Amino acid sequence: MKTEVNENSHVSMNHQSKGGRSQSGLRIHNERRILSIIRKEGAISKAKISNQTGLSAQAVTVIINGLEADNLLIRKEIKKGSVGQPSVPFSLNPDGAFGIGLKIGRRNFDLTLIDFVGNVRATLHQVFDYPTVQGLLSFLEDGIKQITLNLPSEFASRVKGIGIATPYEIWGWAEEAGAPTEALNEWKEFDLANGVSKISYLPSYLCNDDTAACSAELSFGNPHGFTHFTYAFIGTFIGGGVVINNSLLTGNAGAIGSLPVPVIKPNGELATQQLIMKSSLFVLENMLNDAGYDSHQIHSSDSYWQEYLDIVDDWIEQVAEGLTYVALNSAAVFEAQAIVIDGIFPEDVRDKIVERTNNKIEASDLRGLSSLMCVNGVIGSKAQSVGSANLPLLATYFQELDL
Template sequence: MTGRIGGGSSARTSPNGIYPAYRGANQVGLRASNERLALSLIRIHGQLSKAQIAEITGLTKQTASVIVRSLEAEGLLSAGRPVKGKVGQPSVPMSINPEGALFLGLRLGLRHADIALVDFVGGVLEQRRLSYGAGEMGEIARIAYTAIAEMRSRLTAAQHARLEDIGIAVASDILAAVANGKGTDGPESAWAEFEDLALQMGKETHLSIYLDRDAVAACSAELAYGLAGGAPDFLYIFIGHLLDGGIVQHGRLGFSRRDARPGIGRILVPSASGGVAPLGTSVSVDDVGLAPGSRAPDPELRKWIEATSSSISMAVHSASALATFRGIVLDGLMPQWVRAELVREIREKLSAIGASDLAALFVREGTSDRQAAGLGAACIPLLDRFFLQSDANGPAGSAEA
């Protein structure tokens, strides 16, 4: 790592100055936090001047100026053309420098992986799909090392210096397959295999490795570059082989890969057998064989949409009893029209419950299908290293080289 910004999870506070609770601090010891705050503000607004940063955060103009100059010197910010005002010196809008940092993202699925090289503003410089057998760690490692080495060989010297970390997102299907291969029911027991892979990859690449679930990666990309960037508090739901997700508050993820952590998948909902079961294991795209090319609805898929929307609506009602959030972002491995139908059904069911706070929630689709595969994984270290993000989980399974 370059050591730029730094501070780790202890430096993380709130993500931007749009909301009154997000305030900066002038103490020298919080400089790293204030640098993250400035970067986060500029990421959300697109560009800001030093004076605007000071006004939004409550920092002094001098402190804001020092922070911006430091970030510009590090190559993380770029200065735009001065804008003349009515009085005083022209203001200079600052924006994120796309070449300021590079990240690698690796999404591991059951039979293939997607790897992407991503710049500081989420631009995908290169991406590839890698195929392998079902969950064989040695084969996955060999294929991943080869792809990473090839990508790095095409970087310039300047790009090499800006390459920061690697994010690995583990899909629930490969997690379940590894757990079954170990003769256990719970996916938590399979994480040791992926942690070993991350540690070995860190030694091989001399980069820090961030490891987490697919849902965390997808939510990270949603916060950084999706529609949720302007929403500080929402419930994120990702449907794949299992249902995963949790609450995002003040722009910070409140869930992680550890099963003991809070997550919407742990909420109990009525099961088909008449009892109750965790939402996470009650909903799966595998139940109806959803595929990206699926189009026309059929009776089984319609029943699945109805049952899934009912279970999710009940879980949302339960979650709202303990936490405040303004809406729901629904995403997952399904065709866009299926996701749109789920959103519509959830919106109607929440309104039918009769609670004004639930009826007022926004319910919108996520953007994972419009994002390059691997981008979400790259966003895990990107958010952790440079932007204000969750301080609940710490670096997501980071393995220092």
């Protein structure tokens, strides 16, 4: 994940000398390993942590005691075994740390506060026709105060930063987004991380919006325990992420919206078209507008989707075609176990997309490919927002991503 940290940020991560990792760096590394294991397991004893890490029981005890003293861990109910001393499981303290996430979309802004285990404590949402720099700054200035209003004053120091999730080159595809080119071009000259830091005293972390959504699924979802998967988030445009060996790939990996997919022209000629033009919400908006409906309604209420069911079904069909192409390529290239689907739509629409994609996968020629499936993401439409709020927590406490 390409992440930028503003100059006021401090992330205690790479305490290394040329000769190797220092004692301070080694301690931080082991703390991160242990916190990552506890988050994955939910609750786990010191003995099991020692077995998983290879650290001595004494070393684990010292680290656990320190993390508990820092309010990052809490003791759970003692589990009594048949042999030996009862084991005390430790879990993350939800109140131990917090992250703020700012999601900048082509149709909306989201500001989200999450706790240490990913629970959403507060959120704000603003819808518009297209994003403007001034609109963002106004939204952010009032929004940070509102979402932290109910946070106890003693927890203020536990807010570890603000993650910013935004589409790559948000000024691109102006015509498809229905936005004036001059308005979107303002984003080219705007230093986003610096602009946010002038409003917030917090460190800021910047990444692609769909990469952030994938990080949320990896950190707080993935109930199947997939180690290799492609993630797709369907918003105004479609994007995604790639996870291999439980790690989210960095850079521009997962830019599935730009993937050329085969299409048949009306004259029967075979051509290619970017997935963004086939499996994105703006395509559905255009279909609704062409049919004489107000496409803005789908962003206001889930119930409106039922009114346009025939059009929505046609859209789902072509979305599933595009996702099947992504899934098969993922299985062929890096042996993906699944394609995980989430987006800004009602759950029943997501379920239909998953079902039809699975049907198309099963009907495909799978010779030479490992089995794979399409499954729904568990974070939902706020995945980009939760993922952005997760960035400060990842940077400060965990080892999945080297931010």
